[in-house]
Amino acid sequence: MSTEDLLRLDLQLCFPLYAASRAMVQAYTPLLAKLGLTYPQYLVMLVLWETDGVTVKELGEKLYLDSGTLTPLLKRLEALGMLRRERSKEDARSVTASLTPQGRALRRKAASVPEAIVCRTGLTLEELARLRRDVLKLFEKLSK
Numbered sequence: 828m829s830t831e832d833l834l835r836l837d838l839q840l841c842f843p844l845y846a847a848s849r850a851m852v853q854a855y856t857p858l859l860a861k862l863g864l865t866y867p868q869y870l871v872m873l874v875l876w877e878t879d880g881v882t883v884k885e886l887g888e889k890l891y892l893d894s895g896t897l898t899p900l901l902k903r904l905e906a907l908g909m910l911r912r913e914r915s916k917e918d919a920r921s922v923t924a925s926l927t928p929q930g931r932a933l934r935r936k937a938a939s940v941p942e943a944i945v946c947r948t949g950l951t952l953e954e955l956a957r958l959r960r961d962v963l964k965l966f967e968k969l970s971k
Contacts, residue, residue, distance in 0.1 A: 844962075851944075854947050855869065855940070858943055858944070859940070862937055862940075863907060867900055868903065868904055868909075869940075870890055871886065871897075871900055871904060871910075872933065872934075872937070875910060875924060875925075876926070876931075876934045876937075880923055880925045881923065882915075882924075883897060883898070883901065883921075883922045884921070886901075886924060908927055908929045908930070909926070909933060910924050910925060910926055910930050911925055911927055912925075
């Protein structure tokens with residue numbers, strides 16, 4: 828393969844990953860609109876539905892988001908009544924995000940989203956699991 832070939836768009840790994848990521852978010856968008864959430868807000872809610880009462884620092888680590896990106900997301904979700912943020916009495920620098928009753932109730936409505944996405948992909952659960960493992964492996968290699 829020549830140096831010129833290496834610069835062909837159709838030979839790049841980055842481009843199909845980028846395009847697939849955009850397409851995935853676009854597939855989620857109408858489903859999440861029914862819940863009143865954006866895709867990044869949905870990711871925050873997924874973490875809170877799994878572990879309620881996490882610190883903003885832990886949330887950022889789980890989602891690979893810095894506080895400058897995460898804070899506006901949390902403020903918007905708080906304004907929507909989905910969560911509340913509380914500053915720690917022991918350490919004023921630490922803020923905990925906790926679900927409100929409305930945020931907990933939204934989980935039931937969101938339960939159909941993953942199945943709809945699986946159907947939309949047209950892939951089997953085994954194919955999706957393999958793809959997820961491969962993408963995570965790539966992410967881990969690139970994150971070192």
